[in-house]
Amino acid sequence: MSVRVMLVDDHPVVRAGVRAVLEADPELTVVAEAGDGAAALDVLQARPGEVDAVLMDLQMGEGMDGVSATRRLRAAHPGIPVLILTTFDTEADILAALDAGAAGYLLKDAPAEQIADAVHRAVAGRPALTPDVAERLLGRTTGATAASALSAREIELLELIARGDTNREAARALFLSEATVKTHLVHIFQKLGVDTRTQAVHEARARRIIR
Numbered sequence: 001m002s003v004r005v006m007l008v009d010d011h012p013v014v015r016a017g018v019r020a021v022l023e024a025d026p027e028l029t030v031v032a033e034a035g036d037g038a039a040a041l042d043v044l045q046a047r048p049g050e051v052d053a054v055l056m057d058l059q060m061g062e063g064m065d066g067v068s069a070t071r072r073l074r075a076a077h078p079g080i081p082v083l084i085l086t087t088f089d090t091e092a093d094i095l096a097a098l099d100a101g102a103a104g105y106l107l108k109d110a111p112a113e114q115i116a117d118a119v120h121r122a123v124a125g126r127p128a129l130t131p132d133v134a135e136r137l138l139g140r141t142t143g144a145t146a147a148s149a150l151s152a153r154e155i156e157l158l159e160l161i162a163r164g165d166t167n168r169e170a171a172r173a174l175f176l177s178e179a180t181v182k183t184h185l186v187h188i189f190q191k192l193g194v195d196t197r198t199q200a201v202h203e204a205r206a207r208r209i210i211r
Contacts, residue, residue: 036063
């Protein structure tokens, strides 16, 4: 039985390329496309039971982003796995997508067979991570890297600092006290081996923790 896939990406040329990759596998069929997360949710509501898996981009112009769409899609359609297919490989993006309920995380430059295999794995209820993404996640929990790995909350804070938020603004956005934000910053500085907010942002970008 063919697996029916929906593609969600704001670039028609990219969708056409991914469609060609997937449909090279005789057991995969692209049955729907959407240009952003909101459009994807509309398609699923209008066509219940017609999609088995969704391949979702992360950043889609002015439309609903992939993480928000994944969270809403999983809440409304828990039986449909969502795989992120993106060019971004930062820890912040990977963790946010998995926290939103994504069944897998793939990079657009992954070999065609890896992308097709990931769809099959997700539909079968198995994790679907390309090797490079899996290696990044493994590094957070094993070996020397684990001790210096930033927590998901610390990464969230760093993203806010990178966009220019003050401690007060970051505290408000994360529903924390300013004292807690300062404590998180101390831990971030220690883990990254830096002394200032500017250095922390630079180092985090260099390590591909944030964009």
